[in-house]
Amino acid sequence: MRRGAVLACALALSGCEGVQNALGGQGAESANFIWLFTLFMAVCTVMYVIIGTGLAVAVWRRRRQALVVDDRRHHETSGKVGPALALWTILIVVGLTALTIASFFTDRSNAAVARDPRIKLTVTANQWWWDVKYTTADASKTVHTANEIHLPVGEAAEVTLKSNDVIHSFWIPNLAGKQDLIPGRTTDAQLLPRKTGLYRGQCAEFCGVDHALMALDITVESKADFQRWYASQLQPAAAPASPEQRTGFAYFTSRECAGCHNISGTPASGQVAPDLSHFASRRSIAAGTLPMNDANLHKWIGDPQGVKPGSHMPTIAMSDADSRALTAYLGSLR
Amino acid sequence: MSSHFQNSLIALAMVAALSGCEREKRQDPHYPIPKTVPTISPDTIFPGNGKLPPLDPRAAAFERNAAAIAEGQRLYNWMNCAGCHFHGGGGMGVALMDGKWRYGGRIDQIAASIMEGRPNGMPSWKNKLTDKQVWQLAAYVRSLSGQVPKDAVGARADELSNTPPQTQTKREPTPSADSAQQ
Numbered sequence: 020m021r022r023g024a025v026l027a028c029a030l031a032l033s034g035c036e037g038v039q040n041a042l043g044g045q046g047a048e049s050a051n052f053i054w055l056f057t058l059f060m061a062v063c064t065v066m067y068v069i070i071g072t073g074l075a076v077a078v079w080r081r082r083r084q085a086l087v088v089d090d091r092r093h094h095e096t097s098g099k100v101g102p103a104l105a106l107w108t109i110l111i112v113v114g115l116t117a118l119t120i121a122s123f124f125t126d127r128s129n130a131a132v133a134r135d136p137r138i139k140l141t142v143t144a145n146q147w148w149w150d151v152k153y154t155t156a157d158a159s160k161t162v163h164t165a166n167e168i169h170l171p172v173g174e175a176a177e178v179t180l181k182s183n184d185v186i187h188s189f190w191i192p193n194l195a196g197k198q199d200l201i202p203g204r205t206t207d208a209q210l211l212p213r214k215t216g217l218y219r220g221q222c223a224e225f226c227g228v229d230h231a232l233m234a235l236d237i238t239v240e241s242k243a244d245f246q247r248w249y250a251s252q253l254q255p256a257a258a259p260a261s262p263e264q265r266t267g268f269a270y271f272t273s274r275e276c277a278g279c280h281n282i283s284g285t286p287a288s289g290q291v292a293p294d295l296s297h298f299a300s301r302r303s304i305a306a307g308t309l310p311m312n313d314a315n316l317h318k319w320i321g322d323p324q325g326v327k328p329g330s331h332m333p334t335i336a337m338s339d340a341d342s343r344a345l346t347a348y349l350g351s352l353r
Numbered sequence: 354m355s356s357h358f359q360n361s362l363i364a365l366a367m368v369a370a371l372s373g374c375e376r377e378k379r380q381d382p383h384y385p386i387p388k389t390v391p392t393i394s395p396d397t398i399f400p401g402n403g404k405l406p407p408l409d410p411r412a413a414a415f416e417r418n419a420a421a422i423a424e425g426q427r428l429y430n431w432m433n434c435a436g437c438h439f440h441g442g443g444g445m446g447v448a449l450m451d452g453k454w455r456y457g458g459r460i461d462q463i464a465a466s467i468m469e470g471r472p473n474g475m476p477s478w479k480n481k482l483t484d485k486q487v488w489q490l491a492a493y494v495r496s497l498s499g500q501v502p503k504d505a506v507g508a509r510a511d512e513l514s515n516t517p518p519q520t521q522t523k524r525e526p527t528p529s530a531d532s533a534q535q
Binding site: 273274275278279291331333 | 424427428431432480481482483485486
């Protein structure tokens with residue numbers, strides 16, 4: 020019995036850990052909502068207990084005497100019912116007003132999260148990956164990446180949301196969300212991360228066969244780390260160094276890959292698939308489908324349809340030597 | 354039911370099932386296509402009594418293959434063919450869903466047009482797309498004018514469309530290149 024209770028507690032708590040957790044509260048908006056959620060929970064719990072107790076008493080209490088339609092004694096209790104009803108009404112009015120006021124101010128507070136955003140980025144959803152562009156007034160400082168967002172801790176970011184095909188939803192449970200991305204429209208979200216860490220975003224609107232495999236890696240880091248990352252992303256892609264990498268480079272730029280993918284500083288300039296200029300610096304492959312490492316990369320290149328069935332990356336027939344060379348080249352794009 | 358009749362029914366069903374193989378055939382990932390494939394001949398105009406050469410043997414792998422046509426449709430949208438040709442109706446570029454082909458409407462002729470480019474704005478996609486992708490695109494373009502059997506084309510377009518699905522597209526004749534009245 021006691022062991023079962025411990026197990027149940029452990030299971031319940033396991034939901035509170037981790038990179039994708041709506042009760043994490045590492046972002047301003049998420050923290051506001053957790054506060055509101057706690058308040059609603061407390062008020063509703065109190066009301067639940069009062070009503071539950073009242074019902075239980077009514078069920079178990081023994082009736083004092085048989086029911087008589089008109090015994091001319093109802094005036095004895097009517098003096099108690101009146102004030103009890105008034106008290107009950109006051110309780111409900113006060114409770115609901117408190118909840119309304121609390122949600123109003125939470126909403127105002129969330130709207131003000133990024134009144135003066137330092138960072139502006141555009142996230143465009145595609146089936147089934149995220150295109151991420153950091154926009155600045157100076158076009159030469161624009162960073163283009165995919166399936167990952169880096170944010171400096173304590174700085175507000177304004178995210179412009181677009182979609183290229185169907186309706187998706189932008190959700191980073193630990194920080195904020197959700198907000199829909201609608202084709203032909205522009206929506207927005209505000210992020211204000213308060214704690215450094217690695218989080219996971221997830222498409223929250225069913226968008227097709229690979230909806231579950233459409234994740235987003237979020238890195239919240241110190242301002243210095245963020246500046247370092249940003250500077251490295253502004254660099255053109257690393258040139259192939261070893262002979263094997265050069266073979267991979269030649270394959271990439273002369274075959275199907277270059278028609279869809281972009282690698283800055285090379286002839287590969289496709290615009291319909293994730294930008295791979297600094298591919299190997301990311302945490303995952305194919306929008307959070309596989310952790311980034313050479314073995315997974317080789318597996319993904321060789322058989323995208325086996326790893327992420329339905330994905331728009333076609334399986335390209337290639338020799339084992341070619342796929343190893345490609346893995347070596349893509350693995351060098353830090 | 355006699356066993357003879359039963360056997361012939363089974364044989365008939367097996368033949369019918371086999372006919373679906375061509376439609377669904379995928380390129381085997383274990384047999385990579387070579388890096389250099391012979392380029393498509395740009396000579397697709399045969400004036401006077403010129404005769405068309407026999408159909409390119411590679412055409413068979415793409416012409417009525419559902420996977421190739423579907424991939425071609427993706428490429429059509431991704432490579433912004435719709436920017437000029439729209440979804441077949443034509444605009445800045447020529448219409449692709451009618452029976453008029455300035456440079457020939459056979460799949461190898463369409464592939465040559467994509468590969469080499471054509472005067473008045475059609476760019477060459479050589480070195481931008483691989484030969485295989487050009488063939489896939491040609492297979493899709495060909496399907497726009499109803500040249501492809503209904504069992505191979507998609508029943509629903511990838512894009513928003515106000516035209517009937519390809520399974521209901523009218524079959525347009527494909528006159529030879531030199532008889533086109535344009």
